[in-house]
Structures are given as C-alpha cells and as structure tokens.
Amino acid sequence: MELLSNIPVHHAVPHEFIMPPEKRPENYYELTDPTVTLPVVNLAAGRQHVIDEIIKAGKEFGFFQVVNHGVSDDVVTRFRRAAAEFFALPAEEKLPYYSDDLSKPFRLDTSTTYVDDHCSRRYWRDYLQLQCFPSDRLLQDWPAKPDAFRGSLAAYAVAVQQLGARVLRLIAEGLGLDQSIFLGELIGGGTLMNVNWYPPCPNPSLTMGLVPHCDRPLLTVLSQGDVSGLQAKHRDRWINVHPVPNAFIMTNGLLHSVEHRAVTNSRAARLSVVSVIMPEMDSHIEPLPALVTEEEPPRFRPFLFREFNEAYTAASANREVVLHRFRIHSAH
Incomplete structure (x- = not known):
C-alpha cells in the first residue's frame, strides 16, 4: 500500500479515502461558540491553583493544555524535526519499517481502515x-535515519514520561488521594507513541485524519505543533483545539474521557506526536x-485492562459501545 508521504503533491482524493457522507467533517465550520476554548493550565502557577484548574478542566472537557511544563523547546523541536x-525519506529507505504487525516495537504504516x-x-x-x-531498552529498535532520530526520541520520551507522572500526582492530590495511587502498575504497561503525518x-x-474516538490509556500527552487539526467534543458539538506554542495537550479517563477527531487541511502538512x-x-x-x-455507587464493574483493551479494539474505539460492555445496568 502506497504511503501518502511518498507522493510530493496530491492533486485529487483517491476513492478509498473519501469517507461516507455521515462520517465527513460536515460541521467543520459549524463549531460551538468560538469563545469556547480548551483550558490552558500554567504548571508554574501555585500548586493548589494548578490542581484546581486541572480537576476543573478534567470534569468539564476531559482535555486541557499545559504550559510551563518543564519540557524544553529544544527537546520538543528536535524530535518533531527528526x-x-x-517521513520525508525516500520511499526505499522507509520500506523496511513498513508493517501492519502490531507486536513490532517500531513500525510504519499508512492510514487505518474505517469499516462499517x-x-x-x-x-x-x-x-x-x-x-x-x-x-534505554528500546533504542536499538528505532531507525538509524535520520541521524538525530534515536537521540531526540530518547530525550523526548523521558521528558514526556516525567511530565505525565507529574500530572498524575497532581490529579491524585486533587481527588484527595495518595499522590502515588495512579503510578505503579497503572503506568507499568509502557509508553506507546503514534507519530501522525x-x-x-x-x-x-x-x-x-481520524474519526471520532476516545483514548484507552491512563493518560495521553499530545504535541500538535503549530498546525490546527485536532477537534474535541464539548456538549455535543465540536470545538477546534487551537495550537498554543510549546504546549502539551493532556487527556485522561480518570475524570472525563472525551471524544476527539482529526480533520485535514489543504494548506500545510500536520505532524502530531501522541504518547499514551x-x-x-x-x-x-x-x-x-x-x-x-x-x-455515588460504582457505575462500572471491575475488569482487567486486558479485557478493556480487547473490547476497545473490537468496538473500533467507539465510546458508547465500549462503556456499555462494562457499565453496571440498573435492574429498574
């Protein structure tokens, strides 16, 4: 299957990329009130203020952007550039990494198929x-080209992991829990990354770019760069997530897991780095x-994350289908 990035300029949309009418971004220009924007949390502010803002944003939006987060511009810029x-490498140099084998520690693929x-x-x-x-255990599985890829990815991955742990501690404190409650085995499954072009x-x-879906991990940390394309569901309508310089977007299922999607544009390529x-x-x-x-009794039954992962895959990330499987249904 031909990679989109192998073609310098696309002059027409091939048939296989044309979505059914009901799945197109037909309401792209019919968003909520433009004054509704994703909250931006300044992690350098007072601790209690930061905690209050994160909990508020988590309950209202399920998404928030963080600034002054301690990850340097250089770390982010170097990996995004690499x-x-x-993606700009010649097709023959990318070909060895092309695979649809989900078990591989590093793979390149195109699209993802929407099926109904x-x-x-x-x-x-x-x-x-x-x-x-x-x-340190995975570096040898990453590509040696471009030259800066391995080193810049290693620095970026460590910085994002530290940021994620910091935010999880703040969330735990905001919920009145021990700061380490969400660490340990709840982040022990490793960190996966999708770099979307x-x-x-x-x-x-x-x-x-991606149809509406919810994330399955404990926490998602996203760098979207300076090109818009991410949209989030808010009160049954879509809002644009406008890029904020050197900001990370955080999503989580601890408070409110929200639907989001990616739309395309005709002006510029967009690169997003999603760490889960x-x-x-x-x-x-x-x-x-x-x-x-x-x-406030339990709304969902206990389960293993493995079971949830299988349900998520089977439902193609459809929020309501997945939640229905685990929701405790009243006898009345």
Whole structure:
C-alpha cells in the first residue's frame, strides 16, 4: 500500500479515502461558540491553583493544555524535526519499517481502515507506531535515519514520561488521594507513541485524519505543533483545539474521557506526536473505594485492562459501545 508521504503533491482524493457522507467533517465550520476554548493550565502557577484548574478542566472537557511544563523547546523541536525528516525519506529507505504487525516495537504504516456495514475507507494519514519507554531498552529498535532520530526520541520520551507522572500526582492530590495511587502498575504497561503525518489534502471536506474516538490509556500527552487539526467534543458539538506554542495537550479517563477527531487541511502538512501511558495488561481496574459512596455507587464493574483493551479494539474505539460492555445496568 502506497504511503501518502511518498507522493510530493496530491492533486485529487483517491476513492478509498473519501469517507461516507455521515462520517465527513460536515460541521467543520459549524463549531460551538468560538469563545469556547480548551483550558490552558500554567504548571508554574501555585500548586493548589494548578490542581484546581486541572480537576476543573478534567470534569468539564476531559482535555486541557499545559504550559510551563518543564519540557524544553529544544527537546520538543528536535524530535518533531527528526520525525518530519523520517517521513520525508525516500520511499526505499522507509520500506523496511513498513508493517501492519502490531507486536513490532517500531513500525510504519499508512492510514487505518474505517469499516462499517457498507464500505471500507482509509484515513488521510501515515503514522509511526512505536514503543518509546523505557527508552534505554528500546533504542536499538528505532531507525538509524535520520541521524538525530534515536537521540531526540530518547530525550523526548523521558521528558514526556516525567511530565505525565507529574500530572498524575497532581490529579491524585486533587481527588484527595495518595499522590502515588495512579503510578505503579497503572503506568507499568509502557509508553506507546503514534507519530501522525497528515499531508495537505486537496479536498478536506471529503476526508478525515481520524474519526471520532476516545483514548484507552491512563493518560495521553499530545504535541500538535503549530498546525490546527485536532477537534474535541464539548456538549455535543465540536470545538477546534487551537495550537498554543510549546504546549502539551493532556487527556485522561480518570475524570472525563472525551471524544476527539482529526480533520485535514489543504494548506500545510500536520505532524502530531501522541504518547499514551498504558497500564499493565493484567492491572485490575475498578472505581477507587475512596471515591465510591452510597450517593455515588460504582457505575462500572471491575475488569482487567486486558479485557478493556480487547473490547476497545473490537468496538473500533467507539465510546458508547465500549462503556456499555462494562457499565453496571440498573435492574429498574
């Protein structure tokens, strides 16, 4: 299957990328009130203020951007530049990494296929999927070209892992829990990364970079650069997540896991770096006793993360289908 990044300029949208009408971004220009924007949390502010802002944003949006987070511009810029250079490599140099084998620690693929009862369509993207932490055990699996790729990825992966742990401690404190409650086996499944490359699209109204979905890990840390394309669901409508310089976007299922999607554009390529911090597959997931009361009983049954992962894959990341499988249904 031809990589989108192998073609310098796309003059038309091939049929296999044209989404069904009901899955197109038809309401791209019909967003919520433009004054509704994703919260931006300054991690350099007072600790209690930061905690309050994170909990508030988690409950209202499920997404928030963080600035003054301690990850240097240089670390982010060096890896983003190296990743863009990888996609720009000649086709023959990328070919050895091309694979649809999900077990590989590093692989290059194109699209992802959207399938329903009537058709099969492809998303407008190429992507790298890789295991990136702990980096010292994985570095030899990463490509040697471009020259800066391995070193810049190792530095970026460590910095993002540290940022993720910091935010999880703040969330735990905000919920009145021990700061380490979300660490240990809940982040012991390793950190996976998707580096998404969305080339300029000749007709964005026909395509999707990614259809609406929710993330499955404990925490997602996203660098979207300076090109818009990410949209989040807020009160049943879509809002644009406008890029903030040197900001990371955080999503999590601890408070509110929100649907989001990626749209395409005709002006510029977009590169997003998505780091997902995963629980161990045999982690036992259930509502924390400290958060369960007679007034707020458990809404979901206990399960292993492995079971959730299988359900997520089977449902193609459809939020309601996955939640229905684990929700405790009232007898009435």
